[in-house]
Structures are given as structure tokens and as C-alpha cells.
Amino acid sequence: MSLRRRLTLSLFTILILFAVNVGTHFWGSYARSESMVAYRNSVEAGQRSTEIEQLLDNQWQQIQVLSTLRDTTDDQLEADELLQAESEVNTITSRIRKLGSMSHDITQLHYQKLWQTSGQLLTAWMDFYRNYNDPEFKIDLNIATIYKDTSMRLEELAQRQDFIAQQRANIIDRTIALTDRITVIGFLSSIFLTATLGFFLVRFTNLSLKRLRTGTERFGSGDLDYRIDNIDDNGELGDLARAFNNMSDKLRNAIYDVQQAKDTADDANAAKSIFLANVSHELRTPLNAIIGYSEMLHDEMDDEGEVDRVQSQTDLSKIILSGRQLLSLINDILDLSKIETGKMSLHCETFKPDEVLTEVCDSLTPLLRDNNNTLKLSDFDQLPILYNDVAKFRQIFVNLLSNACKFTENGYISVSARKHDERPGWVQFSVHDTGIGMDAEQQSRVFEAFIQAESATSANYGGTGLGLAICRDYSKLMGGTIEVVSEAGSGSTFTVTLPTDPELALEGA
Amino acid sequence: MTGQRPILLVEDNELNRDMLTRRLKRAGLEVIAAEDGQQALDLMRSDSPSVVLMDMNLPIKDGWTACREARLDENINHIPIIALTAHAMEADRLAALEAGCDDYATKPVDFPGLLIKIGKLCK
Numbered sequence: 001m002s003l004r005r006r007l008t009l010s011l012f013t014i015l016i017l018f019a020v021n022v023g024t025h026f027w028g029s030y031a032r033s034e035s036m037v038a039y040r041n042s043v044e045a046g047q048r049s050t051e052i053e054q055l056l057d058n059q060w061q062q063i064q065v066l067s068t069l070r071d072t073t074d075d076q077l078e079a080d081e082l083l084q085a086e087s088e089v090n091t092i093t094s095r096i097r098k099l100g101s102m103s104h105d106i107t108q109l110h111y112q113k114l115w116q117t118s119g120q121l122l123t124a125w126m127d128f129y130r131n132y133n134d135p136e137f138k139i140d141l142n143i144a145t146i147y148k149d150t151s152m153r154l155e156e157l158a159q160r161q162d163f164i165a166q167q168r169a170n171i172i173d174r175t176i177a178l179t180d181r182i183t184v185i186g187f188l189s190s191i192f193l194t195a196t197l198g199f200f201l202v203r204f205t206n207l208s209l210k211r212l213r214t215g216t217e218r219f220g221s222g223d224l225d226y227r228i229d230n231i232d233d234n235g236e237l238g239d240l241a242r243a244f245n246n247m248s249d250k251l252r253n254a255i256y257d258v259q260q261a262k263d264t265a266d267d268a269n270a271a272k273s274i275f276l277a278n279v280s281h282e283l284r285t286p287l288n289a290i291i292g293y294s295e296m297l298h299d300e301m302d303d304e305g306e307v308d309r310v311q312s313q314t315d316l317s318k319i320i321l322s323g324r325q326l327l328s329l330i331n332d333i334l335d336l337s338k339i340e341t342g343k344m345s346l347h348c349e350t351f352k353p354d355e356v357l358t359e360v361c362d363s364l365t366p367l368l369r370d371n372n373n374t375l376k377l378s379d380f381d382q383l384p385i386l387y388n389d390v391a392k393f394r395q396i397f398v399n400l401l402s403n404a405c406k407f408t409e410n411g412y413i414s415v416s417a418r419k420h421d422e423r424p425g426w427v428q429f430s431v432h433d434t435g436i437g438m439d440a441e442q443q444s445r446v447f448e449a450f451i452q453a454e455s456a457t458s459a460n461y462g463g464t465g466l467g468l469a470i471c472r473d474y475s476k477l478m479g480g481t482i483e484v485v486s487e488a489g490s491g492s493t494f495t496v497t498l499p500t501d502p503e504l505a506l507e508g509a
Numbered sequence: 510m511t512g513q514r515p516i517l518l519v520e521d522n523e524l525n526r527d528m529l530t531r532r533l534k535r536a537g538l539e540v541i542a543a544e545d546g547q548q549a550l551d552l553m554r555s556d557s558p559s560v561v562l563m564d565m566n567l568p569i570k571d572g573w574t575a576c577r578e579a580r581l582d583e584n585i586n587h588i589p590i591i592a593l594t595a596h597a598m599e600a601d602r603l604a605a606l607e608a609g610c611d612d613y614a615t616k617p618v619d620f621p622g623l624l625i626k627i628g629k630l631c632k
Contacts, residue, residue, distance in 0.1 A: 277598055284595035285522065288616035292528040295620060299535065318524050 002235020003205065010197040014190060021186040028179030035172045042165035045102045049158035052099065053151065055092050056121075060147050063125060066132070067139055076133045085129045093122050099157075107160050114153040121146045208237035215244055224252040275449060278465070282329055286322040293319045332466040336449060339473040346389045346477060346502060353427065354380030356390060357415055360397045367405040368413070373433075378416035383427060387501045392474040396482075399467035400431040400494050408435030408491070425500050426480075434491040443484050447472040471496070479505025515539035516627065517558035519549040519575070520593070521567050529562070529618070536624055546570030550578060553585045559631050562614075562623075565594040565605060573608040580609035589630035593618065 062085070069075060096118050103111040124140050131137035140146075211228050218226040227248060228241045293315045300307060338344040361375055368375055386393070397415075404413045411434035420426035438446060449469040471494075475482040479502040486492035499505045516538050520526040526542055533540045541556055543549040547570045553561065561579075565572030572592065580586050592605035595616040602613045612626050 277596070280597055281595045284597065284616045285525070288595065288618060289522075289524040289528060291617040292525065292532065292620070296528060296532050296535070299532075318528075322524065 002233070003201075003237055004235065006197075006201055006204070006235075010194075010201065013193055013197070017186055017190045017193065021183055021190075024179050024182040024186065028175055028182075031175045032172055035168045035175065039165050039168035039172065041102055042161045042168060045099060045107070046158055046161040046165065048095065048099050048102070049154055049161060052092065052095050053154050053158070055088075055095065056118075056147070056151065056154070059088060059092065059125065063128060063143075067128075070132065070139075074135075082129050082132060086126060089122055089125050089129065093118075096122075103157075106164055107157060110153065110157045110160050114150065114157050117146060117149045117153050121150045205237070208233065208241070212237070212241060212244060215241070215248075219248055219251075224248070224255060278449070279333055282465075283326065286326040286329070289322040290319050290326070293322075329466075332470060336466055336469055336473065339470075339477065344473075344477060347391070348388055348502065349390055350385055350387050351390045351393070352383070353386050353393065353417060353429070354383050356394055357397060357417065357429070360394055360401060361415060364398070364401050364405060367402060371405060371409045371411075373405055373408050373410070374412050376412060376414040378414065378418075380417055382419065383417055384419065384425075384500050386427070386498065388478050388498065389474075392478060393498075396471045396474050396496060397429070397431070399471050400496075403467060404431055404433035404435065404492075408433040411435060411491070420497065425504050427498055427500065429496045429498070430493055432491065432493040437488045437491050438484075438486045439488040442488075443486055446484060447482070478502060514557060514559040515541045517541050517543060517549065517552055517556070517561045519543045519546070519561065519563045519567065519572070521545060521564060525564075525616075532620060538627075544568075546572060546575030549575050550582075550585075553579060553588055554582070557585070558588060560627050561588055561590045562593050562627075563590050563610070565592055565596065565601075573604065576605075576608040576610055591623070591626055591630065593623075 066077070096115065100111055100115060121143070124143050124146065127137075128139060128143075215226060215228045227245045231238050231241045231245075233241070297312060297315055300312070335344065357380065358377065361377060365375075401413065401415070413431070413433045415429070415431055417427060417429045420428055447468050449466055472482050475496050475498070478498055480496060480498035482494060482496050484492060484494050516533060518526065518529055518533065518540055520529060520542065521544050526544070530540045530542055541552060541558065543552050544567075546567045549561065549563065549567075550570070552558065563572045563576065567575070570578075572594070576590055576592075579588065579590065589611040590609065591612045591614055592602075592608075592610040593614050593616065594601065594605065596604075597615045605613050611630055614623050614626060
């Protein structure tokens, strides 16, 4: 549950409890005041009943006296005395009517009975007073009974009123006790709920915050794989934890990327340093011969006596040879550097690959003869015309064939070419030799600059160790690939796969 | 200088071997030459040269290995060895000294400097 929901729920619960308390208070007050009014009514009605009883009693005694007086004497009563008596009876009637307005449902029945009997009684009394002076008038003999009934009914009503008043008083007491109890319970529940909710809210928030803090600390101290797990909370703190994990993922990836970029840069830097050291080494070897022979010739010229012209010429030609070797080395290095900085471009033209290959093979005849190798050319008739950089094409095969001649003695070197079986528009050229070959480890590194399969190889066979690196880069530049298949001791096959048009390679990519 | 015991030049590159042999001879030294590390060790044992000029990049057995083996062989471990190499970095000099060489000279060779080094070690 979210933090907001928890807070809202807590607030609502407390508000409801508060409302219950306020409601109880108002209900209690209302119930009390209602009962109080009823109680007061009952009490007042009781008082009035007593008053009426008093009045009835007085009147009854007066009537009894007057009745006896009328029977025993012939005295007539004055009109105003009679009027006075009638008004007294009317007063009683109005009092009883008033009592009726104060009676309610529970006492209604008793009152009606009272109203009936009292009506009879008062009517009889009224007749008595009105006809008092009429000698013919006989007093109703039932009047005493009716009076008794009325008194009894009045008594009953009064008792009823008392009973109701008592009942109301009880209800008031009960209401007060109940509201007090509800108020206390509501108050205690509010305190308990507030404390409990507060406790859980703080505890829950603390736990979530603690996990977040642990995550931040762990991640900050370099544990990039640390994540906040078991996020079962769908609220704000859960969102925060998920956002933290998300951020951690992105940061870790960014850090890995930077690390990788740094490693790549370091590798490239190290490779450059190694390259530079190799360049320095390769330049020094021919320079050693050039400087050494030059100094020697210089010294010989200083010497007295005849200079051996034939010997000097031989020495000079060695200087020239080393100089040329140095030049070709520098050219190779520049080419390689141009390719690797992306400054080498293709100069495409249409040419017949078979003609170029034949030309290259012819130019390398002296080299073939050195190690007593035999060259075999396959049938090139079916070859398509290529549209590519012919100079780079030539260079690739000069390098491959020179290597083949260098690493093969008394063996065979063959050059073959054919259309690619599966890729229309592509041609495969192979240079195969029966020379010293390479093991798997050597093959994996053979296209790197300054690598000759064995460090001692260069000493044996010479060369700069750049030829195959150039072949690799040129093949790539021309849209193709170069691969080697070889076995230590039984020769190597270098296969160059080229498109008839460099555009083909772009389409394939 | 010594007159009796020759200098052993170990160098696989034909031009450099020819050139250095002739220059050392012109400087009045007797020179024998080897083309690889194994040949060098054999000649050290058989001819007991006064000093060895050793190229490090050698076929069959490279200069560093040859040096280490020479230092372990009681019969020839007294013969001083000067490393002669186109590896010109400080790390290369240390690698040569660590392999047991007594001195170190880079190619292209400063010939008068080399003669001084030879002179020092032949004393």
C-alpha cells in the first residue's frame, strides 16, 4: 500500500472516530433534553393533577354542604353566588382541558377516561348550581359515585404521570452513562489507533528508507551490481526503489561503457607503443648496414695504399640494397598508417585479374628461383573482369607470393582463381604453398603488423612483418576478405575473396 | 689487444655480420662468427673467445636464451657478453642485462664506442 494511501486511511479512521465521538455527544444531548422535557411535562402534569384534585375536593365539599342546606332549609342562593360557583366549575373544566394538552400517547387513555367521568361530574355540578333555586330540581343521586370515579381516574392519571416521570429520569441517567462510556471508548480507541498507525507508518517508512540508504551506500562504494530486491510496495517508496534500481542499471552500463572505451583506448595506445618500438627496431637493422658499410668505406679511403675497387663496389651495392629496403619499409609503414587512419582511398578501374596475376608471377621469377620453387598457375579463362583498385590488387599478390617464395624451399607454389560458388559477382583467389606452414596460434596473429609467425622467423627469412597486415587492410578496403588455412610443416593457403565491384560489398553489408 | 683469443660475433643478418667482421678485423682484432645462438654456445665452449658480441634476435636459439645458458655453464660463464641489438628501448636494455649480458649496444652500432666497450671487458 502506498504511503499516501496509508496516511489517508489513518486520517480517515481518526476522523471517523472523532465524528463518532461528536455524534455521540450530540445524540446524548438531544436524548437528554428530549427526556428532560418529557420529565418536566410529567412532573408538571402531576402537580396540576394534584391541584385539580384539590379543587374537585373543595367543590365537592361545597356541593355536599349546599345540598344538605337546600334539603334542610328553603334558603335560596344569590345569583352572584351561583355565578361564582359556576365559574369555579368552569375553572375546573378548563384546568382539566389544559391537563389534556399536557398528556401524551401513554397517558392519553387514562386522560380520556378522566375527561369522560369528569365531564359527567362537572355537567351534573353545573346542573346543580343552575337549578339550585328550582325547588323541582332533584339532585342526581349518582353524583357521589361519579365523583369517586373521577377522583379515582385523576389518581390513576397522576400515578401514571409519576411513573412516566420516573421512567424519563431513568432514561436520562442511562443516556448520560451511555454517552460517557461511548465518549471514553472513542477517545481511548482514537489514542490507540493513532499510536498504532503512527508506529506502523514510521516503521514501514523507516524500513523502506533504510533499504534505499543501504542501496545508495553499497552502489556508491563501488558495488555496481547491487540492487534493492523484493520491492513489494506499489507506492511512492516502491517507485523510488524502482527508480533507484533503474538508475543503477543505467549508471552501471554507462560505467561499463566508459571502462570498455578506456580499455579499448588503452589497448590502442599499447598497440601504438608496440608498433613504434617495432618500427624503430625494423628501421635500425638496414640502417646498421648502411652506416656500418659507409663508415668502413670512409675509413678505407683514409687508409694509404690502393683501394680495392671491386670490393668497394660490392660494399656500395650493399648500402644501396639496405637503403632500398629501408625505403620500402618506410613506404609500407606509411601505407599501413594511411589505411589505419582512414586516409587510404580506392582508385577503381576495370581490369582483367588473370592478366595482373600473370604479370605478378612473371616479376617474381627471380625470387622463385632462389629457393628452387616451382610455380603453378591455374586456368584463369572463366574469370570475370573486376572493377577495383588494380594497384592494391597487385600489391596483395606480390606480398602473398613473396611470402610463399620466402617460406618454401624446393616446393610448389600455386595460384588459382575461381568464381565464388555461393555469392554471384564474387571471385576467390588462392595462393598455396608447400612451405613451413603455421600452427593455429600463429595463424590467429599472422595478419597483425610486425608479426611473423615466429619471432626468430624474421631473422631466418627477413621481411618487415608488414606484408600480410597490408594484404588484410587492402582486401578489406577493396570490399573483400583474406583468410588463411595452414598446418605447421605442410604449407599454407591464403584465400582472398573480392567483389567484382566494391558496391557489391556495401549491398551485402 | 689480446692477440691470442678471438672475438666471437654472433649475427644472423649476412650484411651486418660481414660488415662488422671486416671492421673488427680492420681494428686489429681476430674475429670468429656464428649465425645463431646454438652455434654461439658451441664456439664459446670450443674457442673460448675473449668477448662475445651477441645479436638478440637469432634463429634456432635466441640471444637471451643463449646468454642464460652461457651463464649457467661453468666452463664459459666467465666470458663477457655484449648484447648487440636493434631493440633500443630501456626495457630491452634491462632484458639483455637480466639475461646475463655484461654490456649493451644498440644498432646502428657506434663503432668507436663498441671498441671501447670491448677494450674494457677484455682487460
